Amino acid sequence: MLNQTHKAFASTSPRGLRYDALPLRLWRKAKKLGVWNPDDIDMSQDVRDWQTLTDPEKDLLLRLTSLFIAGEESVTLDLLPLLMVVAKENRLDEEMFLTSFLWEEAKHVDFFHRALDEVFQEHGDLHHYHGPNYHKIFYEELPQSMSALLTDTSLAAQARASVTYNMIVDGVLAETGYYAYFTMLERNNIMPGLREGVGYVKRDESRHLGYSIFLLSRLIAEEPPLWSLIEGRMSELLAPAIGVINELFASYEVMPFGLKVEDFIDYAMSQFDKRLTRIERSRGQSLAQLYQLTDDEVA
DSSP: OOOOOOSOOGGGSSSOOOTTSHHHHHHHHHHHHSOOOGGGSOOHHHHHHHHHSOHHHHHHHHHHHHHHHHHHHHHHHHSHHHHHHHHHTTOHHHHHHHHHHHHHHHHHHHHHHHIIIIISOOOSOOGGGOOHHHIIIIIIIHHHHHHGGGTOOOHHHHHHHHIIIIIIIIIIIIHHHHHHHHHHHHHTTOOHHHHHHHHHHHHHHHHHHHHHHHHHHHHHHHOTTHHHHHHHHHHHHHHHHHHHHHHHHHTOSSOGGGOOHHHHHHHHHHHHHHHHHHHHHTTTOOHHHHHTOOTGGGO
8 A cells, every 4th residue: 555644734833724715716606506405396387297298208308318427427437537636736725626526426426316217217228328439438438537537637638537527528518418407308398306406417517517627627737738629539439429419319210309310419519619629729828827717717
């Protein structure tokens, strides 16, 4: 076993905790906004609404939810190596925020499983909803890039992991999934409990994305050539990310709820471009500037 000791602690040093820096500002927001409880959401109307849906509409909601809950489980399982790297680097402010990050991802699994159990009343095997592109990202790329941090803590490995986890999984696929939920449910004024919970999940993820923008920007500030790796990794994963959307739409001859595939591909591409542009803007910024980024600047 590695014999690791401490020589000093940030909390009792002259520096103390940097509450004005972005990671701890996100931590404070998590303490205030991340305390929602999936058990408190009233899903009684959702149960009634579910019974009014057609079989294809039920199948689409079940398919989307199976993609979401497995994705949330995957990111819960795979986040710990990044937290360990940040802790090893003695970045207490970032580690504090990442504890809320991990807890919230686990809570998202809890919420979507409650929807499966109580609203959809589905207890079977849903793996058949996970197509080849979904497998590529969630079964292969995400766990591989994150677990690599257990043996390779280089800035390049951190950048590769963060792009996969935060920019593609959270920043493109999850954001497009929220758009799908709200397009279906708000348009038809159904399932208020599911809408409420997805709204909380989206709010949590906005903080996660804010941190990831900061993290990747910090890595570039420390090692500017990483920009090429980040840009290349995002481009590499764009095809399977769009493939996940195409797989979902290809499963239906007539798309339930009147959804159109081009709307969602356009939305996903806009999220991709938004994240890439924001990270690119950080090139040339100092570490001091990055710690003082506003919430709007990492949105």
